Amino acid sequence: MEPESPSAGHSTVVLAADGTVLAALGGAPLQWLRLRLQDYEPAPFVVRDAARRVMLDLHRTDQGAAATTVPMAGSTLHVTAIAALPIRRTPIDFRGLLPPTMAVLRRQAEAIDGSLTLTIADDVPSRLTLDAEKVAWAVTTLVGNALRYIRPGTRRMPGGAISVQMSHDAAANEVAISVQDDGPGIPADKVAHLFDRNGRPQGSLALLLVRDIVVAHGGRCDVQSRTEAFDHGTTVRLTLPVR
Numbered sequence: 001m002e003p004e005s006p007s008a009g010h011s012t013v014v015l016a017a018d019g020t021v022l023a024a025l026g027g028a029p030l031q032w033l034r035l036r037l038q039d040y041e042p043a044p045f046v047v048r049d050a051a052r053r054v055m056l057d058l059h060r061t062d063q064g065a066a067a068t069t070v071p072m073a074g075s076t077l078h079v080t081a082i083a084a085l086p087i088r089r090t091p092i093d094f095r096g097l098l099p100p101t102m103a104v105l106r107r108q109a110e111a112i113d114g115s116l117t118l119t120i121a122d123d124v125p126s127r128l129t130l131d132a133e134k135v136a137w138a139v140t141t142l143v144g145n146a147l148r149y150i151r152p153g154t155r156r157m158p159g160g161a162i163s164v165q166m167s168h169d170a171a172a173n174e175v176a177i178s179v180q181d182d183g184p185g186i187p188a189d190k191v192a193h194l195f196d197r198n199g200r201p202q203g204s205l206a207l208l209l210v211r212d213i214v215v216a217h218g219g220r221c222d223v224q225s226r227t228e229a230f231d232h233g234t235t236v237r238l239t240l241p242v243r
Contacts, residue, residue: 020037
């Protein structure tokens, strides 16, 4: 079966900041809705390539939107991408971004006899251009959420542990901030829908905003979780491009 293509005339596809199709207008296939168009193989290559290019343009600039036009067999397809939320990028001391916030949160962990550690790899860049307030809020939100689920300490057993790690992948030109806890974990069927907006959302509004902040920076948010009796916990990894 041949992939659907827009009917003759003008069609428009609107993408969210992560490449998910928000709207398909004027004959663009409705089957594209809620899909990451640049990854959807049945879509024509020229359309997927346009989606990739417009997403790249969106994350290279701070304009909040990017667009391109693709000719297709007598029709014209407009591909538009919009940022998830406004990002105000400024050059910051990236290595110094989290220590002050973690110091406050560490006292909250100690109040339940838990622990919170921050590790910054030696090769993490000192200067990055990003929205420091929003990134710091995102990490604080993840740590605050982890504090809700780690076990409190008792006379016989210390409380749970949370670790925050900042790392750098020079080959990929990316930095990552990982928040790991030893709480009970999240069932696999819920992990799969943590960031759903239109399907079966399993996460909180705050978690969706964390993802939006990362996506608006051109990054990605990944979650791994284990729920076994002797192997449990959750790791949320925020990956950001270096710029």
